Amino acid sequence: MTKTVQSISTQSSANGAILRASGLKKSFRMGDSSVVVLKQVDLTIRPGEFLAIEGRSGSGKSTLLHILGALDEADAGTVEYDGRDIASLSARARSELRNSQFGFVFQFYHLLPELNVLENTMLAAMVKNSWLRFRSNKPQIRKRAIEVLEQLGMEHRLKHRPAQLSGGERQRVAIGRALMNGPRVLLADEPTGNLDSETGRQIMAVLEKLHREQQQTIVMVTHDRSIAHRADRVLVLREGRLEKPADVSKQNPAQGPDDE
Amino acid sequence: MLHSFTFHAIAAGIAIVLIAIVLVLRAPKIVSHLMFKYLRKRRIAWVSLVAVMLCTAMVIVVISVMGGWLRMFRETYHGITGDIVVGRQSLAGFPYYQEMLDRIQKLPEVAGAVPALRTFGLINIDGQIHDGVQVIGYPLEKMHSVSQFRHSLVRQYSDCKETLDDPKATPEEKAKAKSILNAPASFKHVYTDDLYKAIQPNMDPDTMPGMIVGASLVGLNKRPSDEAGAGKPDYIRPEEVDLYARWAQLTVMGVSDRRVSIDLRDKSERRFWIVDASRTKVWQYDSQTVYIPFDVMQEMLNMKETKVTDAKTGQEEVLPARTTDITVGIKPDADLYATRDKVRQIVDDVLANHKIEFFRDPVTTRSWEEVNAKFIGAVEKEKILVTMLFAVISVVAIFLIFCIFYMIVVEKTRDIGIIKSVGATSNDVAGVFVGYGLAIGIVGGAMGLLSGYVFIHFINQIHAWVGRTFGFTMWDAETYAFDTIPNTMNPKEVTVIVTVAILSALIGALVPAWIAARKNPVESLRWE
Numbered sequence: 152m153t154k155t156v157q158s159i160s161t162q163s164s165a166n167g168a169i170l171r172a173s174g175l176k177k178s179f180r181m182g183d184s185s186v187v188v189l190k191q192v193d194l195t196i197r198p199g200e201f202l203a204i205e206g207r208s209g210s211g212k213s214t215l216l217h218i219l220g221a222l223d224e225a226d227a228g229t230v231e232y233d234g235r236d237i238a239s240l241s242a243r244a245r246s247e248l249r250n251s252q253f254g255f256v257f258q259f260y261h262l263l264p265e266l267n268v269l270e271n272t273m274l275a276a277m278v279k280n281s282w283l284r285f286r287s288n289k290p291q292i293r294k295r296a297i298e299v300l301e302q303l304g305m306e307h308r309l310k311h312r313p314a315q316l317s318g319g320e321r322q323r324v325a326i327g328r329a330l331m332n333g334p335r336v337l338l339a340d341e342p343t344g345n346l347d348s349e350t351g352r353q354i355m356a357v358l359e360k361l362h363r364e365q366q367q368t369i370v371m372v373t374h375d376r377s378i379a380h381r382a383d384r385v386l387v388l389r390e391g392r393l394e395k396p397a398d399v400s401k402q403n404p405a406q407g408p409d410d411e
Numbered sequence: 412m413l414h415s416f417t418f419h420a421i422a423a424g425i426a427i428v429l430i431a432i433v434l435v436l437r438a439p440k441i442v443s444h445l446m447f448k449y450l451r452k453r454r455i456a457w458v459s460l461v462a463v464m465l466c467t468a469m470v471i472v473v474i475s476v477m478g479g480w481l482r483m484f485r486e487t488y489h490g491i492t493g494d495i496v497v498g499r500q501s502l503a504g505f506p507y508y509q510e511m512l513d514r515i516q517k518l519p520e521v522a523g524a525v526p527a528l529r530t531f532g533l534i535n536i537d538g539q540i541h542d543g544v545q546v547i548g549y550p551l552e553k554m555h556s557v558s559q560f561r562h563s564l565v566r567q568y569s570d571c572k573e574t575l576d577d578p579k580a581t582p583e584e585k586a587k588a589k590s591i592l593n594a595p596a597s598f599k600h601v602y603t604d605d606l607y608k609a610i611q612p613n614m615d616p617d618t619m620p621g622m623i624v625g626a627s628l629v630g631l632n633k634r635p636s637d638e639a640g641a642g643k644p645d646y647i648r649p650e651e652v653d654l655y656a657r658w659a660q661l662t663v664m665g666v667s668d669r670r671v672s673i674d675l676r677d678k679s680e681r682r683f684w685i686v687d688a689s690r691t692k693v694w695q696y697d698s699q700t701v702y703i704p705f706d707v708m709q710e711m712l713n714m715k716e717t718k719v720t721d722a723k724t725g726q727e728e729v730l731p732a733r734t735t736d737i738t739v740g741i742k743p744d745a746d747l748y749a750t751r752d753k754v755r756q757i758v759d760d761v762l763a764n765h766k767i768e769f770f771r772d773p774v775t776t777r778s779w780e781e782v783n784a785k786f787i788g789a790v791e792k793e794k795i796l797v798t799m800l801f802a803v804i805s806v807v808a809i810f811l812i813f814c815i816f817y818m819i820v821v822e823k824t825r826d827i828g829i830i831k832s833v834g835a836t837s838n839d840v841a842g843v844f845v846g847y848g849l850a851i852g853i854v855g856g857a858m859g860l861l862s863g864y865v866f867i868h869f870i871n872q873i874h875a876w877v878g879r880t881f882g883f884t885m886w887d888a889e890t891y892a893f894d895t896i897p898n899t900m901n902p903k904e905v906t907v908i909v910t911v912a913i914l915s916a917l918i919g920a921l922v923p924a925w926i927a928a929r930k931n932p933v934e935s936l937r938w939e
């Protein structure tokens with residue numbers, strides 16, 4: 152335990168945790184009854200790792216990912232980012248975390264239909280910079296967006312609108328948007344869930360390449376076991392708890408559901 | 412009160428626009444970017460834009476027409492009436508007016524005072540026009556000190572008015588025109604006696620005084636729109652109806668307080684040459700009034716000083732000269748109501764000295780505003796009523812904007828979740844919709860201002876075109892007293908209207924913006 156605290160205080164050292172969730176609980180009120188989605192979730196994510204969380208539909212994967220990414224709040228338990236409790240931060244500070252430290256990729260791409268590929272990619276930069284600063288930094292911002300889109304093979308579609316793209320292309324743009332501000336953690340919610348298997352494989356190849364070449368920290372949730380197993384580490388979300396998968400072939404003993 | 416409201420409205424409008432610009436420049440780029448994207452790509456927003464535009468234009472048009480009408484009313488009636496009128500409703504008039512005039516003219520505030528006669532008569536122009544008219548007797552050579560009546564005279568003044576308006580006229584020409592404009596008018600004959608004799612061999616021109624007729628009475632009307640064309644003046648010219656070659660026979664009845672009934676012996680008839688036409692633009696004057704020299708009329712009405720012998724006692728009695736009105740003009744810096752009180756004091760004093768008291772129909776001394784209060788008050792009330800009606804319409808527009816914005820917020824729920832997921836704050840989200848409302852207010856208000864301006868500018872042409880094409884007339888000269896629709900805009904009123912339009916759009920957008928800002932991003936993102 153002491154060792155863990157030390158590693159947090161040194162923050163992004165190679166062994167330290169970027170994200171640490173402990174004792175997360177979350178339930179939703181449905182009229183009179185309430186559905187308990189997360190019962191007891193403990194999780195540590197280290198810099199540079201590619202973690203997959205596998206679970207049935209409705210098991211609470213998205214809910215967990217949203218809580219990890221400061222988009223939602225747990226009923227109980229804490230999420231620490233770089234050793235700081237996210238819940239203790241102001242709304243503005245949490246917005247800044249989402250803007251510059253986390254990048255979300257969603258199952259349904261969630262691109263803005265009125266914006267073209269380039270604008271969608273620059274979204275996080277448009278949120279980060281005031282109108283005046285955006286104007287003066289536009290060349291660099293544009294360059295960064297095109298660089299990201301080049302990595303994803305989308306640099307030739309800058310002026311296209313989402314409706315003019317295929318599902319796979321849209322997801323690439325969505326990944327580009329998530330990477331725009333150079334986030335430390337990429338949070339992917341069923342990135343292949345809406346794609347055919349071939350396209351899904353291509354998207355997985357993109358994520359793997361990011362992880363391999365740029366040591367991008369990725370947390371991906373999926374219901375698809377074969378997709379999940381392309382990550383370094385796989386955990387299963389079942390009945391509100393994280394478990395090691397039954398098939399341990401992919402498991403490194405040092406990387407259990409949690410350190411302890 | 413209205414002044415400070417105006418000031419505050421203008422200040423609020425400028426402040427809102429400035430604050431909005433600063434906020435937009437300092438807010439994240441996404442706020443203005445999405446705002447303009449939604450504005451351009453969401454057609455439904457254009458409905459609210461058009462709503463703001465139409466409301467703004469409508470209120471501007473109505474306020475301008477009503478306000479312009481009111482101003483025209485006041486100016487025109489003031490011009491005709493003079494500043495202060497001493498008068499008696501009864502056509503029998505009142506005596507000792509010369510004594511009153513002498514004393515009134517000595518007041519330092521007074522620029523001039525003249526008697527005027529008023530009655531009703533029958534007219535026969537050239538054996539062609541037969542009509543009942545209001546007859547007014549003016550001492551025209553003195554009228555310039557009390558009213559602007561002379562400027563309505565088509566022959567004597569319209570040329571110099573045109574010269575003054577003509578940008579190409581030389582300074583000398585303008586100076587000459589100005590001196591004519593300031594000089595008194597007259598009833599002098601237009602043609603020589605020989606010419607009149609040639610036109611009417613059996614009439615003696617020497618015995619026929621000059622008469623001024625209302626322009627519409629003799630057909631000097633607005634040219635019908637289908638005849639109007641390039642180069643033709645708006646109104647039919649006196650030359651076109653050969654006006655100054657026409658005679659008029661006027662029949663009036665003298666009225667006296669002494670007689671119980673109207674007596675045929677008081678009937679008086681006389682022929683005149685028409686020497687000019689008057690266009691005051693007030694329908695009742697232009698279509699139903701003729702003007703003759705005061706002296707001539709006083710004689711016709713038997714209101715000059717007369718000696719009578721009482722049939723029973725055989726005693727001789729002098730009846731003093733009478734008039735029905737005294738018109739007083741005041742100096743530009745004099746106080747209207749204080750002067751009126753002084754004039755009233757003189758009038759009451761003179762009547763009391765002569766022990767004259769009219770029980771039924773007293774002599775009153777009123778300002779021009781009081782004389783015309785009936786008309787002006789009606790127009791003022793109408794303006795307030797119409798303004799209120801349109802204020803209600805504006806409230807409806809706010810609700811329309813609210814509904815449309817609410818629809819857009821619901822439609823854009825997912826977008827709101829997305830931009831929050833990349834770090835936008837609730838304030839940023841609210842900013843998108845507040846800015847949206849403000850943009851619609853500013854653009855709609857500006858477009859409304861522009862279209863209102865264009866409409867007002869061409870309102871008479873549009874009205875003529877509608878009349879020509881669909882054959883109906885909305886602006887009836889008989890109802891509205893003027894034959895043209897007023898088309899001047901008051902910059903202050905327009906500023907207030909546009910400011911209120913911007914504020915309305917803003918208010919209509921605030922609640923939906925607040926709803927949008929509060930949206931939980933996680934729930935928004937569950938939408939597909």
Ligand SMILES: Nc1ncnc2c1ncn2[C@@H]1O[C@H](COP(=O)(O)OP(=O)(O)O)[C@@H](O)[C@H]1O
Pocket residue numbers: 179180181186188206207208209210211212213214215934
């Ligand atoms: N806002 C909400 N209100 C009520 N129930 C919710 C809400 N969000 C999620 N749930 C419920 O929580 C459970 C988990 O949802 P989710 O995290 O989306 O699962 P997954 O992503 O694993 O499919 C589901 O049963 C879902 O119906």
Ligand SMILES: [Mg+2]
Pocket residue numbers: 212213214340341
């Ligand atoms: Mg899900």
